[in-house]
Amino acid sequence: MSSSYLVALGSNQRHHRFGRPRDVVGAALEELAALGTVTARSRIITTDPIGPAQRRFANAACILTSDYDPPSLLAGLKMMEREFGRRSGQRWGDRVLDLDIIMWSGGRFVTGNLAIPHKEFRARSFVLEPALNIAGDWRDPVCGLSIAHHFARLQKAQRKTSCKD
Numbered sequence: 001m002s003s004s005y006l007v008a009l010g011s012n013q014r015h016h017r018f019g020r021p022r023d024v025v026g027a028a029l030e031e032l033a034a035l036g037t038v039t040a041r042s043r044i045i046t047t048d049p050i051g052p053a054q055r056r057f058a059n060a061a062c063i064l065t066s067d068y069d070p071p072s073l074l075a076g077l078k079m080m081e082r083e084f085g086r087r088s089g090q091r092w093g094d095r096v097l098d099l100d101i102i103m104w105s106g107g108r109f110v111t112g113n114l115a116i117p118h119k120e121f122r123a124r125s126f127v128l129e130p131a132l133n134i135a136g137d138w139r140d141p142v143c144g145l146s147i148a149h150h151f152a153r154l155q156k157a158q159r160k161t162s163c164k165d
Helices: 021-035 070-083 125-135 147-161
Strands: 003-011 037-041 045-047 057-066 098-104
Touching: 003 021, 003 070, 003 125, 021 037, 021 057, 021 070, 037 125, 045 125, 057 125, 070 098, 098 125, 125 147
Parallel strands: none
Antiparallel strands: 003 057, 003 098, 037 057, 045 057
């Protein structure tokens, strides 16, 4: 039985074949067809680095319909990251490709190495902004809020904490 997944993509390092991070994300969107059918894709946005990362990121999101269950899809995504040259390293560091399952049509799923919905998506504009246009009405199975609502809350919180002259 097929399930729909919201997958976030990010890159901030060049790839020897695909080039700049924006092109890496574009190539990864095409390669995801090996794991199912990409039924929607966001535009690719540029975002500031977080944590120890040094370079700006290219970020996007897609809806992937797949026959894989969540652990199998995660394994496929991790294999794709390795095929693109991702190496284990520092959390939030520079990377050729990062692929994360954010949500899925089955609601919640939790195992030792996988939590759906993604534990940190609600506080990440680089995930919510691309997801907004393709899955704005998807509901968080934990609290019932839509992606659009999470994005609006995050934008409001960021405006409150920004410095004003």
